Amino acid sequence: MIIPRLALQSLRNRRITALLTVLSIALSVVLLLGVEKIRTGAKTSFLNTIAGTDxxxxxxxxxxxxxxxxxxxxxxxxxxxxxxxxxxxxxxxxxxxxxxxxxxxxxxxxxxxxxxxxxxxxxxxxxxxxxxxxxxxxxxxxxxxxxxxxxxxxxxxxxxxxxxxxxxxxxxxxxxxxxxxxxxxxxxxxxxxxxxxxxxxxxxxxxxxxxxxxxxxxxxxxxxxxxxxxxxxxxxxxxxxxxxxxxxxxxxxxxxxxxxxxxxxxxxxxxxLPGVAFGQLWKILGNVEMALLAISAMVVVTALLGMVTSVLGSLNERRREMAILRSVGARPAHVFGLLISEAAALVVTGICLGVIVSFGILYFGRSMIEDQLGLALELKLTTALEAKLLLAIFVGGMIVSIVPAMRAYQLSLSDGLTIRT
Amino acid sequence: MRVAAATAAAETDAAAAAAVSIEDLRFRFSNDSHSFALEISSLKIEIGERVALVGPSGSGKSTLLGLICGILTPSNGSINVFGQQLEKMSGRQRDKFRADTLGVIFQQLNLLPYLSVLDNVILALEFSHQRHLTASQKQEKARYLLDRLGLGRTELAMQKAAQLSVGQQQRVAAARAFVGAPPLIIADEPTSALDEDRQSEFVDLLFSQQQHNQATLLMVTHNTRLAARFDRVLELADLCNLDITEGGR
Structure with a gap:
């Protein structure tokens, strides 16, 4: 458990950078969930424009x-x-x-x-x-x-x-x-x-x-x-x-x-039959919803790349930290794990914050959105599809964080106890 | 055949009796024939011995420490530390060996700045065979050592390492090196950032802990006055056939 603990303490030490990274991930999650909720709400509202008519x-x-x-x-x-x-x-x-x-x-x-x-x-x-x-x-x-x-x-x-x-x-x-x-x-x-x-x-x-x-x-x-x-x-x-x-x-x-x-x-x-015709019409409009989803997915990717850039940028300053860890017996795999744990903490915090903020917006703004836009949004923390999207963000975050983790791994192997520039 | 086997067994016994035993060591940073190379035909450090390693900058002192720590692996020859042949170990075994057998002190910036003094000391236990101790047992060990080094005050122990003076940081580094009671302490110019008085005090502290733990001490230094206090002074140039094409090793 020492590696996750070190990761959290290291992030706390770099709290401003970490906070900004978490915020950018959280905002991208809010955007993605927002688009998804509006997309689902719009689809539901659209398909239910008329009901009870056979x-x-x-x-x-x-x-x-x-x-x-x-x-x-x-x-x-x-x-x-x-x-x-x-x-x-x-x-x-x-x-x-x-x-x-x-x-x-x-x-x-x-x-x-x-x-x-x-x-x-x-x-x-x-x-x-x-x-x-x-x-x-x-x-x-x-x-x-x-x-x-x-x-x-x-x-x-x-x-x-x-x-x-x-x-x-x-x-x-x-x-x-x-x-x-x-x-x-x-x-x-x-x-x-x-x-x-x-x-x-x-x-x-x-x-x-x-x-x-x-x-x-x-x-x-x-x-x-x-x-x-x-x-x-x-x-x-x-x-x-x-x-x-x-x-x-x-x-x-x-x-x-x-x-x-x-x-x-x-x-x-x-x-x-209204339902059948609505389905046909929604298929035509479906490209727009996919475009919206694609745009918000790009925002998420940008946020994750921002995280990787910030971690990569800090690696050079942290080579001494890795040398210390190696001197007390940490394996290169521990260094790799440290970087992955930090990324996991950032991504998970960003996702949780994003979910809480989007739920808050939904909770407090739901009736206003329904009044102003006529969109009936479902008051749910996450739907099954949203949970899958969040999981995809987490997995994506872990995959991209392999880049700085591998770099740290290589540095810890080549540096050993002495920093070579 | 019998004679050769007997000779090999005798050599192994001799190596086992020594803290560090190096034979026909050859190391080069890359395959490039112009790159830095270190060659040592023979070196032996006895258990409990205090050895000062001296030599000009770039002569390979840190490289030799890296080899003894098992961070670097030789191209040829053998390195025995307490009878364990490092070059035959896997990377993972060497890391474990380092955690259990060695305490390392650097020149400076020895501590993780975001950890408290106490946590920095405990860090050395987290990767060794003592990692299974309970949190309170680890704390007890660390506090005992910090007390001995005059850093036991609670508020100081809980301070972030980055808030300490250089002298205090070096003492915490010493505490971390000794906390697991490793049989070999390796110090790479640990006094270079300290003033003359503090250098002497720090070496006193190292000696007292080394005696207390009955450990072996190998320290790199440029200070001949400090080196003279050790049981033995090793001139790296006398030990090896150097081929220096790059500095700062």
């Missing part, structure tokens, strides 16, 4: 494309689904509920989505959480809107604020807006970390209402213009939907309904 149905397109516009509000649908089709799907015996959505308009860069009040009952995200209101309530009137957390935060809206919807999904409305039919914010949703946060929700009928007179594709003129009060009197039953979120009575029925939808003769529509 099928998403839209105009026939690729699975990923349908997922992108129906869930992430990215891009546009190739076509809409007619309301007759919606009714046919609702009538299917497998179907428990259907929530239609209508996309196409925007408000100051945020997508506007028409839906029904059922959306707030059936939409689930991460760990099957329902949508909750931070203030206000669901839309009750035709010209009321429910906005996501980010919309309210970035635009400074509160319940009662007025919203004008722009025609089209562009950030700039180019004058084509529905300014004659403003909406009032009736509720603001709590943060979810999903695209819901960046969405302005209107009633399906409201989408119809603001487009009265727009049948030719441009803003109505002259007699075509109808006021908000006038449109209330019209039949605003939706004529189409962009996509449908569908809940089934039993998961066992998923594939039979999917097959029915994909072979529906009246219209070219397709149904996707």
């Amino acid at each position: 099928l998403i149905i839209g105009a026939r397109a690729g699975d990923v494309q349908l997922l992108l516009y129906a869930v992430f509000r990215i891009g546009d649908a190739t076509a809409n689904i007619t309301w007759q089709t919606v009714e046919d799907i609702k009538a299917r015996p497998e179907v428990k509920w259907v929530v239609p959505i209508a996309l196409g308009d925007s408000h100051r860069g945020f997508r506007v989505m028409g839906t029904t009040s059922d959306y707030f009952d059936h939409y689930r995200y991460r760990r099957n959480q329902p949508l909750e209101f931070s203030s206000g309530q669901r839309f009750d009137d035709l010209f009321e809107a429910v906005i996501g957390h980010k919309v309210a935060q970035e635009l400074g809206y509160q319940v009662g604020s007025e919203i004008v919807v722009a025609h089209g999904s562009g950030r700039v409305s180019l004058g084509a807006d529905h300014g004659d039919k403003p909406f009032r914010v009736s509720g603001i949703l709590k943060p979810t970390g999903t695209p819901v946060d960046r969405t302005v929700h209107l009633e399906m009928q409201a989408i119809e209402a603001i487009h009265v007179g727009w049948e030719k594709g441009s803003a109505p003129r002259g007699d075509d213009i109808q006021s908000a009060e006038q449109v209330r009197e019209l039949d605003l039953a939706p004529k189409s939907a962009t996509a449908l979120y569908v809940g089934l009575k039993s998961r066992m029925m998923t594939f039979s309904l999917q097959r029915w939808v994909n072979t529906y003769p009246q219209e070219a529509i397709s149904a996707i």
Whole structure:
């Protein structure tokens, strides 16, 4: 036990260098664990953007494309689904509920989505959480809107604020807006970390209402213009939907309904299983997560190389120490062991400190991260994968420390009791 | 054949009776014929003898000590220390032999600066056959010796070695060399960093400990006045056929 004891005392003697080395290893561990936790959290959050929905149905397109516009509000649908089709799907015996959505308009860069009040009952995200209101309530009137957390935060809206919807999904409305039919914010949703946060929700009928007179594709003129009060009197039953979120009575029925939808003769529509489509999309994004992990691994390697440099740099000053050890009977292997023990102490302390700091950040910052970024991070000291990464750091540290240990070994052999320069 | 065997046995017995016995030693630092070489045809140091080794700088005194310590291995010849033939031992056996048989004192910087005085002394026990003693037994031995050398005060024993004066450090080094009661003490110019008065005091201390332990003492020195106090003075130049092409050995 003399060698580990000497190693600790020697490190204590060089405490500033040792402390800096430990800190650099600890910081690299914090970074690596942080990236890993965020990566896992992001993946979990991403894969759980939508939960409780068994099928998403839209105009026939690729699975990923349908997922992108129906869930992430990215891009546009190739076509809409007619309301007759919606009714046919609702009538299917497998179907428990259907929530239609209508996309196409925007408000100051945020997508506007028409839906029904059922959306707030059936939409689930991460760990099957329902949508909750931070203030206000669901839309009750035709010209009321429910906005996501980010919309309210970035635009400074509160319940009662007025919203004008722009025609089209562009950030700039180019004058084509529905300014004659403003909406009032009736509720603001709590943060979810999903695209819901960046969405302005209107009633399906409201989408119809603001487009009265727009049948030719441009803003109505002259007699075509109808006021908000006038449109209330019209039949605003939706004529189409962009996509449908569908809940089934039993998961066992998923594939039979999917097959029915994909072979529906009246219209070219397709149904996707959200989980499968999310998996496909994550594979595309997977390179980014690997790049992040690779960057943090490089930081760890740099920290370990820093440790080796510092130990190698101190070797020349320590040749007398080795000669003393040799004179009292220490073998070159003891000198080798001393250097390895010092490296092990530095790496283990750095890893432990890194784990404690990252757990502390996670413990105290978890709720803030969830609120601000919508990332649900798991409160665990280390996961199995993280433990493997930490073990890899330790093994890596031991491998690189063989370099100064071998150098010390060789010096102790050549120097013996006399330092030769 | 019988005569040759009898002669070899007699030589071994003679070597066993001596503390150090060197025959036909030849050592060179590398295969390069221009590199430093040391050749000694015969050297014998008796058990309990106090020998001063003198010679100019670079004459090979430290090299000879390295060979006797088993740190360096000769190209030819034999080195017997208390009957043990060093050149026939493995590196590991030589390290163990050194831990059990030798106490070494250097010129200066003898101590590990990050250890306390007490731990520096105990260090000599950690690699020898006495490493199995309990921590308190080791401490007891070290404290006893420090007491004898006037370093027994608790606060001094617990001080870091780096905080001591050079004179104190040399005394601690002596304590470390003697703590395991090794039969051979090797000192490589241990007084060179001390002033004249301290040199004499230090040699007194070495002699008293050497007598107390009945050890053999081999000390390198440049000081002829100090050397004169030893039982025997060995001039390295008289011992060997030197080929010095590099200095500072």
